[in-house]
Amino acid sequence: MVQDTWQHQTVLLHEAVDALGIQPDGHYVDATFGRGGHSRLILEKLSASGRLTAFDKDPQAVAAAQELAASDGRFSIRHQGFCHLGELGVSTADGVLMDLGVSSPQIDDPERGFSFRHDGPLDMRMDTTRGQSVAQWLETAEVSTLAEVIREYGEERFAQQVAKAIDRRRQERGPLRTTRELAEVVAGAVKTREPGKDPATRTFQAFRIFINAELEELQQALEASLHVLRPGGQLVVISFHSLEDRMVKQFMARHSRAVVDRRVPFAEPAEMQLVRVRRVMPSEAEVQGNPRSRSAVMRVAERTEAPV
Structure with a gap:
């Protein structure tokens, strides 16, 4: 059995699953399995004929999901990024759920290199099985x-100073290899x-x-969701920083209105593809109990x- 020393507290757990409007016999997608908090609650609401498909790039998350799949035939996991949603x-x-947050086991495990702490x-x-690490890049x-x-x-206003500090460090002492080395270089360049x-x-x-x-990948997944969702299906996206949220907000706004192609003035406007767009924030109680939820939208x- 896969064991995580670091515990993950799912953000907006009940709010997100409620927003999916679960039909017991339906097919739902957890596009970012993580440690499966949302998936397990979705499965509780599905009947024997309901189905849940999940995606994740992280091998540790996939291993945890495979254990769940072995015990529940309604569930399947794909070791892929959610850009493959289509x-x-x-x-x-x-319904499609995208929780864009980095999970606590990823942040808290020093071997993953996500945290300066x-x-x-x-x-x-x-996905540690492929691609270039930050150190290599x-x-x-x-x-x-x-x-x-x-x-x-x-969105760092001292970007140029940090970049030059990294370059000086490379020239003087060789490549950066650890999170502490990078954090120290940045701290020396960011004065306030x-x-x-x-x-x-x-x-x-x-x-x-x-x-x-x-x-x-988020942009690809958002576009793919329009093809995957059945009429009346729900798209639920939880983001944790302004770049993601801005992209999601603009995507939903763009597809929730009829679009006129000004290059073809007499053509029929493209029909809107999304309706009933709304925003949900974590409650004060959730933020107090899980500070990492404070930036969630x-x-x-x-x-x-x-x-x-």
Whole structure:
């Protein structure tokens, strides 16, 4: 049995599953299994003929999901990022849930390299079986590229200073290998920060988003959800930072109105594909009980009857 030393507390657990409007015989998608909090609650609400399909890139999450799949024939797991959502086929799901947060076991395990609070290998890959680690990327990344990534994905106003500090460190002492080494370099370059926020927060976020192509994958998954959802199906997305939430908000806004192509003034406007868009925030009680939920924003929309 897979054991996690680090416990994960699912954010907006009941709110997200309630927003799916579970039909007992329906087919639902947990696009980011994590440690399965949402999946297990969905399964509780499904009948014997209901189905749940989950996606995850993290091998540890997949191992935990495989245990669940072995004990419950209604559930299946795909070791893929949720950009592969469209492979499920057109109008095959009654609801899609995307929880975009990094799970506590990922953050708290020093070996994964996500956190500046614990020293460990500078990795940050969601899927440790493939791709380039942050340490490998930092060996050759140009200063201009570093600055752009830190600025765009971390919204860090000291991006240029951090990039130059990383380059100086590489030239003077060789490649950065650990999270502590990176955090120390960033701390030396970022002179001011909001009270209670570590100077390395934004840079670590930027590198994690970049190395995992998180925003590109989210955009692909959002577009795929329109094809996968049946009419009346619910799209539920929980995001944890402004870049993700802005993308989700703009996507739902764009598809919840009829769009006129100004290049073809006499053509019929493209029909809206989402309705009943709403936002849900964690309760004060949840934030007090789980501080990591404080930045969460959940957005919900319903697939219309309009053809894709």
